[in-house]
Amino acid sequence: MAAEGFRALNENTLVEYIKATPSLCSQLGNLENLQIKEVGDGNLNFVYIVTTSSGSLVIKQALPYIRCIGESWPMSKERAYFEAITLQKHGSWCPNHVPEVYHFDRVMSLIGMRYLAPPHIILRKGLIAGIEYPLLAEHMAEYMSRTLFHTSLLYNTTTVHRQEVAKYCGNLELCRLTEQVVFSDPYKESEYNRCTSPYLDNDALAVREDDELKLEVAELKAKFCEQAQALIHGDLHTGSVMATQDSTQVIDPEFAVYGPMGFDIGAFLGNLILAYFSQDGHADAANDRKAYKQWILKTIEDTWKLFEKKFTSLWVENKDGLGEAYLSSIYKDTVFSRAQEKYVKALFHDSLGFGAAKMIRRIVGVAHVEDFESIQDASVRAGCERQALDFAKKLLKKRRGFQSISEVVLAIKKVPS
Amino acid sequence: MAAEGFRALNENTLVEYIKATPSLCSQLGNLENLQIKEVGDGNLNFVYIVTTSSGSLVIKQALPYIRCIGESWPMSKERAYFEAITLQKHGSWCPNHVPEVYHFDRVMSLIGMRYLAPPHIILRKGLIAGIEYPLLAEHMAEYMSRTLFHTSLLYNTTTVHRQEVAKYCGNLELCRLTEQVVFSDPYKESEYNRCTSPYLDNDALAVREDDELKLEVAELKAKFCEQAQALIHGDLHTGSVMATQDSTQVIDPEFAVYGPMGFDIGAFLGNLILAYFSQDGHADAANDRKAYKQWILKTIEDTWKLFEKKFTSLWVENKDGLGEAYLSSIYKDTVFSRAQEKYVKALFHDSLGFGAAKMIRRIVGVAHVEDFESIQDASVRAGCERQALDFAKKLLKKRRGFQSISEVVLAIKKVPS
Numbered sequence: 001m002a003a004e005g006f007r008a009l010n011e012n013t014l015v016e017y018i019k020a021t022p023s024l025c026s027q028l029g030n031l032e033n034l035q036i037k038e039v040g041d042g043n044l045n046f047v048y049i050v051t052t053s054s055g056s057l058v059i060k061q062a063l064p065y066i067r068c069i070g071e072s073w074p075m076s077k078e079r080a081y082f083e084a085i086t087l088q089k090h091g092s093w094c095p096n097h098v099p100e101v102y103h104f105d106r107v108m109s110l111i112g113m114r115y116l117a118p119p120h121i122i123l124r125k126g127l128i129a130g131i132e133y134p135l136l137a138e139h140m141a142e143y144m145s146r147t148l149f150h151t152s153l154l155y156n157t158t159t160v161h162r163q164e165v166a167k168y169c170g171n172l173e174l175c176r177l178t179e180q181v182v183f184s185d186p187y188k189e190s191e192y193n194r195c196t197s198p199y200l201d202n203d204a205l206a207v208r209e210d211d212e213l214k215l216e217v218a219e220l221k222a223k224f225c226e227q228a229q230a231l232i233h234g235d236l237h238t239g240s241v242m243a244t245q246d247s248t249q250v251i252d253p254e255f256a257v258y259g260p261m262g263f264d265i266g267a268f269l270g271n272l273i274l275a276y277f278s279q280d281g282h283a284d285a286a287n288d289r290k291a292y293k294q295w296i297l298k299t300i301e302d303t304w305k306l307f308e309k310k311f312t313s314l315w316v317e318n319k320d321g322l323g324e325a326y327l328s329s330i331y332k333d334t335v336f337s338r339a340q341e342k343y344v345k346a347l348f349h350d351s352l353g354f355g356a357a358k359m360i361r362r363i364v365g366v367a368h369v370e371d372f373e374s375i376q377d378a379s380v381r382a383g384c385e386r387q388a389l390d391f392a393k394k395l396l397k398k399r400r401g402f403q404s405i406s407e408v409v410l411a412i413k414k415v416p417s
Numbered sequence: 418m419a420a421e422g423f424r425a426l427n428e429n430t431l432v433e434y435i436k437a438t439p440s441l442c443s444q445l446g447n448l449e450n451l452q453i454k455e456v457g458d459g460n461l462n463f464v465y466i467v468t469t470s471s472g473s474l475v476i477k478q479a480l481p482y483i484r485c486i487g488e489s490w491p492m493s494k495e496r497a498y499f500e501a502i503t504l505q506k507h508g509s510w511c512p513n514h515v516p517e518v519y520h521f522d523r524v525m526s527l528i529g530m531r532y533l534a535p536p537h538i539i540l541r542k543g544l545i546a547g548i549e550y551p552l553l554a555e556h557m558a559e560y561m562s563r564t565l566f567h568t569s570l571l572y573n574t575t576t577v578h579r580q581e582v583a584k585y586c587g588n589l590e591l592c593r594l595t596e597q598v599v600f601s602d603p604y605k606e607s608e609y610n611r612c613t614s615p616y617l618d619n620d621a622l623a624v625r626e627d628d629e630l631k632l633e634v635a636e637l638k639a640k641f642c643e644q645a646q647a648l649i650h651g652d653l654h655t656g657s658v659m660a661t662q663d664s665t666q667v668i669d670p671e672f673a674v675y676g677p678m679g680f681d682i683g684a685f686l687g688n689l690i691l692a693y694f695s696q697d698g699h700a701d702a703a704n705d706r707k708a709y710k711q712w713i714l715k716t717i718e719d720t721w722k723l724f725e726k727k728f729t730s731l732w733v734e735n736k737d738g739l740g741e742a743y744l745s746s747i748y749k750d751t752v753f754s755r756a757q758e759k760y761v762k763a764l765f766h767d768s769l770g771f772g773a774a775k776m777i778r779r780i781v782g783v784a785h786v787e788d789f790e791s792i793q794d795a796s797v798r799a800g801c802e803r804q805a806l807d808f809a810k811k812l813l814k815k816r817r818g819f820q821s822i823s824e825v826v827l828a829i830k831k832v833p834s
Binding site: 153158159161162163165166167169170172175176179184187188189211214215218219221222225226227228229324325326327329330331334335338339342 | 570575576578579580582583584586587589592593596601604605606628631632635636638639642643644645646741742743744746747748751752755756759
């Protein structure tokens with residue numbers, strides 16, 4: 001897999017690399033007191049925090065296999081290219097919520113980018129700790145509406161769109177991983193699947209034997225594989241967001257592809273719902289988490305409502321622009337409003353479907369979430385997971401029956417503890 | 418637009434080209450008595466029939482503009498590349514109904530292919546002449562089922578699929594033409610639109626003011642631009658088929674792209690429905706065309722029924738193959754049958770929608786069909802066209818209400834003459 005010129009760096013060789021790269025040096029200023037710390041806790045890459053007395057940055061290098069599994073699961077390091085160009089593209093539309101890229105080296109699969117300094121933490125860890133983020137819904141709605149709208153045919157010509165689609169077809173290895181772990185493995189026997197056993201063994205079996213569920217999942221998988229609606233992040237769970245009280249930054253778009261918008265929106269909402277159902281497992285004498293659960297539900301509701309508002313506003317602002325899906329000479333006045341309503345309603349149902357699929361795979365598939373994994377008592381954990389799983393199955397099958405996000409939130413609330 | 422090495426040939430310079438090209442010479446045998454006749458009656462290209470005493474072939478050269486309009490409407494001659502690779506790909510899956518490619522020269526945008534000798538004629542002309550083709554439904558069902566199935570995710574891995582999708586994204590100029598003339602121009606004022614005036618002026622206006630219709634058309638346009646379901650011909654009307662009593666050959670796939678299967682199926686069925694509604698304009702004392710109209714309806718019904726049968730059979734035969742949309746480890750027994758039913762039903766409704774859109778654009782858009790154009794009496798022609806237009810509008814808006822092709826045929830029959 002080694003391409004000409006590629007070499008895996010370590011903390012020592014990275015120093016030489018930085019010194020030879022002006023775009024990195026200029027971010028760091030004086031290179032005395034250069035400090036490098038490897039912090040990659042993800043599954044796929046090596047990540048270094050680089051600091052000096054006058055600056056900082058992060059270096060992310062992709063290796064040609066999945067880090068947490070090893071060389072037995074090879075994975076194109078070209079994913080760094082797709083991550084870099086997506087950070088740049090999404091960043092151009094939403095610089096407030098996407099870290100700046102300082103440097104990209106395609107041969108080395110290496111990205112130099114903004115270091116998101118403390119108090120930034122991974123949002124998922126914040127949700128586990130019970131931290132409220134008052135601007136989270138606003139920021140994520142802003143990020144999703146701006147990135148998805150501006151990379152869709154609501155904003156672009158089909159010429160630009162088809163050129164971009166062609167480029168991202170190259171990210172097929174990471175798409176294949178999504179296809180397998182989200183849409184296939186949870187619905188069949190797979191060596192990679194796991195669940196909180198023995199508590200959920202029968203629940204996992206029930207998923208594999210649920211014909212209604214499988215028919216719906218096939219429809220979603222087809223959309224993921226066939227529908228080039230917008231440039232999606234492709235992995236927008238709460239572990240791909242770093243947050244503070246006033247900053248929200250979306251990272252790690254290496255799964256980016258032209259796909260259905262609902263896959264991103266659903267990933268984020270679905271992971272908030274997982275966080276909600278995990279809270280009872282984190283409750284203790286000092287904090288029953290009841291108020292926090294309400295905050296999560298409000299965040300779910302606000303995120304969709306603000307997304308819808310911002311997305312349709314962008315559409316109105318740009319209705320006389322170059323976007324070719326709805327020409328203003330055809331869609332004006334009443335029919336324009338009706339077209340918007342119809343589009344957003346379909347997007348809402350897509351988002352619920354994909355969100356539910358993302359929930360299910362986190363409970364009976366290969367990759368679980370820390371929200372549940374950090375609950376020590378397996379029977380308590382299984383109880384929380386079962387609530388989430390049952391709700392997700394219902395949401396996936398009945399998604400077209402929900403007319404609003406408020407109805408979804410109400411349905412979540414009604415799940416008996 | 419002139420690329421290095423490209424030159425437009427004529428009947429004289431083509432002789433030299435042929436003599437210098439072994440793959441063409443070998444088809445022609447003895448080059449004495451070489452005869453060349455330019456016969457292109459289409460809109461886009463130059464077509465030459467080349468014969469000798471011992472062989473024959475057709476040479477098709479694309480020029481960098483639309484032939485029938487001239488240099489004022491430029492059009493990538495790379496369309497010849499997409500035509501050639503599609504003839505080869507579709508031909509590999511259905512050699513009985515796709516002419517063989519002997520030679521392709523990308524620089525010259527030139528294809529050398531099988532000459533479909535008389536009595537082959539363009540199917541549309543046969544339908545105008547009232548000729549029955551007893552094998553047409555069987556052959557077209559065979560062509561559509563085999564080409565569409567084998568280029569979809571029912572047969573291929575997503576790896577192969579995304580690579581092929583990327584390649585065909587390059588055919589964006591011809592896709593843009595489709596987007597404009599099928600999905601946009603008929604629904605707005607456009608200098609290119611025309612209709613049988615003054616008879617249909619109000620009908621054309623009604624199309625431009627029909628909000629329900631526009632909402633449905635937007636949905637179809639999005640599918641055409643976004644959904645990479647299979648490698649479609651892209652222009653499968655009855656002018657893209659050459660037929661005899663026992664041979665059916667599909668030509669001219671220069672609009673090929675990865676798109677919704679229903680776009681091909683609908684194009685063919687929609688053009689048969691246009692042929693049906695044109696028959697009253699071709700009736701005379703010798704032939705009232707009543708029996709022929711019944712034959713057309715039977716062909717419509719048989720085409721879909723045979724397509725459905727062949728398509729689902731291919732799926733059953735290949736269910737344990739490499740196709741990744743429905744893994745056999747997930748979709749087995751009852752749920753496999755149910756998945757097939759659901760897939761085919763969606764495909765049926767797509768086909769009706771696209772077929773209706775293709776009908777509408779032939780009556781109020783830029784490019785009309787000879788079925789109607791050859792009716793000399795404008796008021797008679799307008800009457801036939803109005804029947805077709807009204808039916809198409811109903812079909813497009815109510816397509817999801819039709820449960821079978823028999824119901825569609827019944828609805829056609831019920832249109833008052």
